Amino acid sequence: MHLLPKFDYYEPRDIGEACKLLSQLKGSARIIAGGTDLLVNMKKGLLAPRSLVGIGKIPGISEIEPVNGGISIGAHLIIQKLVEFDLIRKKLSVLSRAASVLGSPLVRNRATIGGNIVNARPAADLPPPLIAMGARVRLKSRRQEREVPLDRFFRGPGETVIKPGEILTHIVIDALPPFTGGDYIKLMHRRSLEIAIVAVASRITLDGPDGVIRDGRIILSSVAPKAIRAVRAEKALIGERPSEGLFEHAGQIAATECTPIDDIRGGAGYRCSMVGVLTKRTLSGALREAKGQ
């Protein structure tokens, strides 16, 4: 039987107070948002923070807002909102799709986008589409505020560039160029309540409705210590006219760019092969979306 260890609980009313608390409590505090990972790990005895700082009462970090044609998402937004909000469904359908396959309805209604990012699990569902769309994260501390591109945020499993005292407040995605599309496919054992065996997010920007590929991104998940970009596969796309053959080729390259392990969910060899298949399929999906189909 696992019981929750004892801890002090704080509930700051604004971001300034939260930053102050974190700096006072130094390393002994953890932020709690949805708690779907944190409380489980505390019950298992993997984490034993002396204090938890709840950020649910802080105004301004649970909203989705259009900003200069782009979108700003509060870190405390629950994941189900990403599935439901029109703005996300229309402008960032790839994020919506990734959110819809995360965990179960119970988890999606508690867990937050910020939590899914800062926990830095190699199989997290939201970072791949966010990296594909060039998202940045805004980090606030008592003294400063900074923005970090998400693809430079992760260091490894559970490791990020976030400093003690910093709070992730917003995820910012700039306006996407025209003829841009994305897709996310998560390979799972069953249809729900799953952690990915392999997942891939892709994005394509064309230089016109029937033009060549101007920009492309391929993000591989669950096949490395963190979500990684298949850089060589991306390069192979640039300037090329999209085709099944090209996507197949990009998939083959991407399969060589990952470093999966054998674990309880799947073997390394299978994962590499699936990177190829999912890369090809997500690129096709992204192309359809880029063409407005």
Add this chain to the structure above:
Amino acid sequence: MKEYSVINTRVPRVDGRAKATGKARYADDLSMPDMLYGALLQSPVAHARIRKIDTSKAKKLPGVKDVVTAQEAGAVKFGVSPARYDETIFCIDKARYVGDEIAAVAAVDLETALEAAALIEVEYEELPVVLDPFEAIKEGAPVIHEDFPNNIGAEVHQEFGDVEEALKTCDLVRTDKFVNKKQDGAFLEPQACLAFYDPGRGLTLYSSTQAPHYVQRTLAMVLGLPIGKVRVAQPCVGGGFGPKASASTLELTTSLMAIRTGRPVKMAFTREQVFWHSRARHQFFHELTTGVKKDGTLVALKNTCYLDGGAYSSFGIATVYYAGSLLGAPYRLPNMKYDGYRIYTNKPANGAQRGHGGVAARAAWEQQLDIIAADLGMDPIEFRLKNIMQRGDITCNDFNMSSLGMKECLEAVRSGSGWDKKKGKLPRGKGIGVACGFFVSGAGFPIYRSETFHSTAVIKLSEDGGTVNLYTPAAEIGQGSDTVLTQIAAEALGVRYGDVKVSSGDTDFGVDLGAYSSRQTLMSGHAVKQAAEEARRQVLEVLSEQLNIPVEEMDIKDGLVLFKKEGVDFSALRTRYIKEHRGWTDPPSGKHFTFVEAARLAYLARGTIVGTGAYKPGELGGKYKGAAVGTSPAYGCSAQVVEVTVDMETGQVTVDKMTDAHDCGFAINRTNVEGQMQGSLSMGLGEALFEEVKFDGGGRVANPTLGEYRIPTCLDMPNVETIIIESNEPNGPFGAKEVGEGAIMPTIPAILNAVYDATGVRINELPVTSERVFDRLKEEKERRKEV
């Protein structure tokens, strides 16, 4: 067919409302004043000699009321089959798997109990661990039980006919291997129990069990109590599927500490502990050799099976027999040979789970039959129909198919699924497959050899005449026995469904062996029917005396007394009844004399009206060793067609549609029968595609959660077309027999056969993960290149 009012309908479950509204109370919901909370200390290592246990720190912790180890619990051995009692409440000399129970604590709250359990110091001398059954039988392997130096806890050798000679006469003989994976029961409610002790009245245990009777016997035997002073009763039980069919250390320890402290004690498993305790489906390694004639006639089957037993026997003696005896039927097969070995390993003990012992064997054989049909150029359904058994056939191992709608099931799924339009005509990546199966409708003997009745029942009419109280010790575990037995009582007595009030799952009500081996509808049903008929007879006898009409000229139906001849004047009796209830504003009226009036008058004449029933099977076939495992008063059977889509690039299998026909003899509750069919298919789908208990090198369960042990979600379950076949079983109450377990038999092989139809590859190892299919597709591609 006779007209029925209450049975063969879709009346709602008696417990439906309470369960749907959250009012139902399960064991862990129970609470009593002064109750203590229990916690177990379980071995963190898979094989170790226990050098020393120091409980002094735990005992000193404020709030701790009892700490028990083997020293306090004693050395009385128990288990399931008396021939293999190999467990004690706590480890005495050795721990044999990760989770083996070492000690327990009772304290004023759960936090204190857990803390105290963690304060118990155990000195382990680690021993070599053996996890693989084939390693365990090698010379020089670590010995898990001293009495079994080669680690083979049980072996079976049976032959019917002459298999070697028969195989020589065959035109086609093929051998295939097959392996499933260790399963978890994955019932929604982890085991939990609450015990309290009164020096005068004895011990009472409320437990989440499938078999109160077996738990009662084991408690009495191990704790040294008179059996009459042990009462075991069920609150609502959230599923069992096999692992809850025997007494456990959880129940024994909770009871022991309740006796020692004189206070109620409650203890419950976490999900992790459910995985450690296990007692679910074994891993089976089958090798099957089947021989047929050119025209498709089945001639012989040779079956060898190794079972990974885990650290204790549990139900395993029965399992190792079932892995052989549940093949052959439902096909006419004159020659069958079986060699089975159940091997101890340092893993949680395996036991019984839905389709006990026969599920992997069935999957292996039905897939092999599919291959043979293809080799013979026969349609798999035609091939099966050619060999199909029918009512009255007896298998070579002496199972009497006193009713068998197998042919009807196959024909129903053939037309229900549109088989003839689809088989052989689907594009690559789409497939259709079929399989059959059968199962016992109750074991012929109790798990301990005895002449006991298997089920008893009591019906007591309330003295006012209005209500029928049914007391059945049968176990409602969610499968719906309370509902079915209520229906049987109402129909047999002639009252309405709502007139019967059922109380069940309590050893104070009598003997019922419990909810396992798909026995209760048939066996408890017989006892209840008999009790109801006896109560009915008494009421009619009193009426007969008072109205001077022969009993045969009266009937009770829908709560009314019916007279065969017209013009019966019962006004005097009605007046008497009304006088009994002066002041009541709802006197009976109308042209029919009611059961309520009749039952009151019967009470006035004879005192409380009680009817009792008791059932045990008659003489069953089989005089050979092991005949007790598989012989049954009746056999249910089923056929399924499964349609799948296989993603040829990822290997992912999607089950699109399932068509299932099951012969349950006669459906007492049609909705319940369909529910059992749907549930069986879901469980079979899970075992086929996802489920596997995994271990690390040290014997620790690597996935003891429902996150990483994957049972199907509702999104994984396709639409199921359920077809009920009713063959009218002569040995069943109203013609009824099993549905609870038999329905799972064809599911796995039907999926495997559909996957083959879609892909051209055979999968001989479960689960059929996308990775396994992908690997097989790749192998096949490379093999083709070489050719």
